[in-house]
Amino acid sequence: MKDCSQCLVRNRAICAGLDHDELEVLGKLGRKQKVTKGQTLVWEGDDSLVVANVIEGVLKVSMSISDGREQIVGMVFSSDFIGRPFGQQSPYSVTALTDAELCIFSRAAFDGFARQHPELEHKLLRRTLDELDRTREWMLLLGKKTATERIATLLLEMSSRLGETGCAANETELNEFELPLDRQQIGDVLGLTIETVSRQLSKLKADGIINLPDRRRVSIQNRQRLQNLAAAA
Amino acid sequence: MKDCSQCLVRNRAICAGLDHDELEVLGKLGRKQKVTKGQTLVWEGDDSLVVANVIEGVLKVSMSISDGREQIVGMVFSSDFIGRPFGQQSPYSVTALTDAELCIFSRAAFDGFARQHPELEHKLLRRTLDELDRTREWMLLLGKKTATERIATLLLEMSSRLGETGCAANETELNEFELPLDRQQIGDVLGLTIETVSRQLSKLKADGIINLPDRRRVSIQNRQRLQNLAAAA
DNA sequence: TTGCTTGGTTGATCTGAATCAAAGAGCGTT
DNA sequence: AACGCTCTTTGATTCAGATCAACCAAGCAA
Numbered sequence: 001m002k003d004c005s006q007c008l009v010r011n012r013a014i015c016a017g018l019d020h021d022e023l024e025v026l027g028k029l030g031r032k033q034k035v036t037k038g039q040t041l042v043w044e045g046d047d048s049l050v051v052a053n054v055i056e057g058v059l060k061v062s063m064s065i066s067d068g069r070e071q072i073v074g075m076v077f078s079s080d081f082i083g084r085p086f087g088q089q090s091p092y093s094v095t096a097l098t099d100a101e102l103c104i105f106s107r108a109a110f111d112g113f114a115r116q117h118p119e120l121e122h123k124l125l126r127r128t129l130d131e132l133d134r135t136r137e138w139m140l141l142l143g144k145k146t147a148t149e150r151i152a153t154l155l156l157e158m159s160s161r162l163g164e165t166g167c168a169a170n171e172t173e174l175n176e177f178e179l180p181l182d183r184q185q186i187g188d189v190l191g192l193t194i195e196t197v198s199r200q201l202s203k204l205k206a207d208g209i210i211n212l213p214d215r216r217r218v219s220i221q222n223r224q225r226l227q228n229l230a231a232a233a
Numbered sequence: 234m235k236d237c238s239q240c241l242v243r244n245r246a247i248c249a250g251l252d253h254d255e256l257e258v259l260g261k262l263g264r265k266q267k268v269t270k271g272q273t274l275v276w277e278g279d280d281s282l283v284v285a286n287v288i289e290g291v292l293k294v295s296m297s298i299s300d301g302r303e304q305i306v307g308m309v310f311s312s313d314f315i316g317r318p319f320g321q322q323s324p325y326s327v328t329a330l331t332d333a334e335l336c337i338f339s340r341a342a343f344d345g346f347a348r349q350h351p352e353l354e355h356k357l358l359r360r361t362l363d364e365l366d367r368t369r370e371w372m373l374l375l376g377k378k379t380a381t382e383r384i385a386t387l388l389l390e391m392s393s394r395l396g397e398t399g400c401a402a403n404e405t406e407l408n409e410f411e412l413p414l415d416r417q418q419i420g421d422v423l424g425l426t427i428e429t430v431s432r433q434l435s436k437l438k439a440d441g442i443i444n445l446p447d448r449r450r451v452s453i454q455n456r457q458r459l460q461n462l463a464a465a466a
Numbered sequence: 467t468t469g470c471t472t473g474g475t476t477g478a479t480c481t482g483a484a485t486c487a488a489a490g491a492g493c494g495t496t
Numbered sequence: 497a498a499c500g501c502t503c504t505t506t507g508a509t510t511c512a513g514a515t516c517a518a519c520c521a522a523g524c525a526a
């Protein structure tokens with residue numbers, strides 16, 4: 001890697017907080033890599049060979065049953081961490097939903113570096129705890145929420161996570177954004193079929209709560225009503 | 234705390250690996266506490282004041298929607314860690330499913346100790362990563378599996394987790410065990426109603442796959458068929 | 467212009483699990 | 497042994513979302 005100090009996610013990824021020398025060592029272990037939309041970086045069940053920071057783009061984390069049913073179990077955004085450190089196999093696949101740019105490390109090398117840099121492990125721990133919280137929130141959605149509640153929750157979550165910039169002064173809830181998911185993928189996140197997703201979105205549009213300028217764009221017309229529908233905890 | 238060296242989970246909990254002096258310091262921060270079945274230790278949304286190691290017993294981690302719908306998002310067994318370190322609020326409740334014995338720490342004190350003991354944080358990180366894997370596996374269940382598959386998966390999971398002793402030479406898959414959950418709670422783990430749970434269990438019994446000696450006991454008669462029904466990934 | 471492809475919508479019908487309703491079964495108390 | 501309690505099972509009915517089946521719209525190639 002050329003120069004971590006110029007990295008787009010320098011202050012938001014887990015490498016933030018490392019000093020100049022440490023960054024130099026870590027930088028030698030990693031390499032920048034572009035992946036294209038649809039490309040799978042890690043396959044469920046395969047040896048866990050790489051981990052990475054996301055510099056730019058959105059990826060999905062998914063698990064599936066042998067007959068083809070698939071569930072998206074996580075979404076990874078700019079500055080987030082990808083992969084399964086300290087584990088022989090990856091229990092899930094990681095696939096790019098948009099073109100993306102990553103900072104990739106061999107898992108073994110990263111594990112070794114991490115064990116020697118408590119500050120890095122601490123950041124990774126905090127991130128993992130946050131991810132666990134989000135995942136549990138999603139379990140509540142999958143176990144107990146109705147189709148309408150699920151769609152509303154997803155739109156609000158995307159509005160919020162796509163608006164994150166890492167800069168505390170600049171946390172926006174976007175009112176218009178481009179979904180990094182097609183209808184099938186929305187279904188795979190929410191535990192619904194493509195038809196149900198489509199119907200629910202059409203309903204929200206008919207009710208004037210959202211607008212759908214094109215296949216991928218969503219514009220929130222009435223956030224309050226959307227929040228009511230999401231049946232927040 | 235009197236003496237960590239005598240602790241039942243000495244070699245399995247996250248404190249394993251600390252040396253004598255460290256253990257003494259940590260021991261002074263913690264206290265043993267018994268909780269009775271049904272008692273709630275941490276309330277969803279409240280300040281995260283305590284964390285703990287489970288010495289003995291089983292607890293549930295749950296989240297709910299304001300109208301009362303509840304989802305169990307995790308189960309905690311002997312030697313597991315409870316609570317939300319490094320966070321102001323706890324996003325979930327923790328409630329004892331059986332009488333239990335805990336080793337409790339104030340969250341703030343534990344956070345401080347952890348930050349100064351990388352080995353402890355490392356153990357906590359590994360545990361959190363494992364818990365995240367299990368949680369994602371459960372998302373697949375909630376999003377995509379049928380009622381039959383869910384019940385079969387739960388029975389196999391309980392058989393395996395109740396059989397864990399921490400001693401690698403002694404990992405058993407129990408063929409008969411006592412469920413720490415009543416029917417309602419099974420429903421709350423699986424995203425099903427109590428009636429569906431009851432019907433599915435009756436069906437498995439009628440098919441000779443399991444036996445139900447009493448309300449809480451389960452005895453697996455044909456593990457292979459149960460595994461087939463679970464539709465493993 | 468036509469045809470083809472991919473992704474999305476809409477309608478009709480079906481079904482697995484929820485809901486509604488009523489019995490049982492086990493158990494401690496009097 | 498009769499009562500009240502909680503938990504569980506079983507049966508009848510309903511319904512949200514799945515499935516099956518057209519159809520539509522945008523992009524693009526020839």
